[in-house]
Amino acid sequence: MSQKQIALACSVCGSRxxxxxxxxxxxxxxxxxxxxxxxxxxxxxRETR
Structure with missing residues (x-):
C-alpha cells in the first residue's frame, strides 16, 4: 500500500x-x-493540498 504524498511549495515563487x-x-x-x-x-x- 502506498502512502499519500503532498507537495511543498515555495512561498516566494510558488514552485512545488x-x-x-x-x-x-x-x-x-x-x-x-x-x-x-x-x-x-x-x-x-508550505504544504499544498
Missing part, C-alpha cells in the same frame, strides 16, 4: 519542489525552510 508523506494527524499546514533551486536561496516551503 518537494513531496512528503501526508500525515492525517497533522491539523496545521507544514512549513519548512528548504532550498529552492528557482529562487537560488533558502525559503519557507
Amino acid at each position: 519542489n518537494y513531496t512528503v508523506a501526508a500525515n492525517p494527524n497533522r491539523t496545521t499546514r507544514l512549513e519548512v525552510k528548504k532550498y529552492c533551486k528557482h529562487c537560488n536561496k533558502h525559503t519557507i516551503h
Whole structure:
C-alpha cells in the first residue's frame, strides 16, 4: 500500500519542489525552510493540498 504524498511549495515563487508523506494527524499546514533551486536561496516551503 502506498502512502499519500503532498507537495511543498515555495512561498516566494510558488514552485512545488518537494513531496512528503501526508500525515492525517497533522491539523496545521507544514512549513519548512528548504532550498529552492528557482529562487537560488533558502525559503519557507508550505504544504499544498
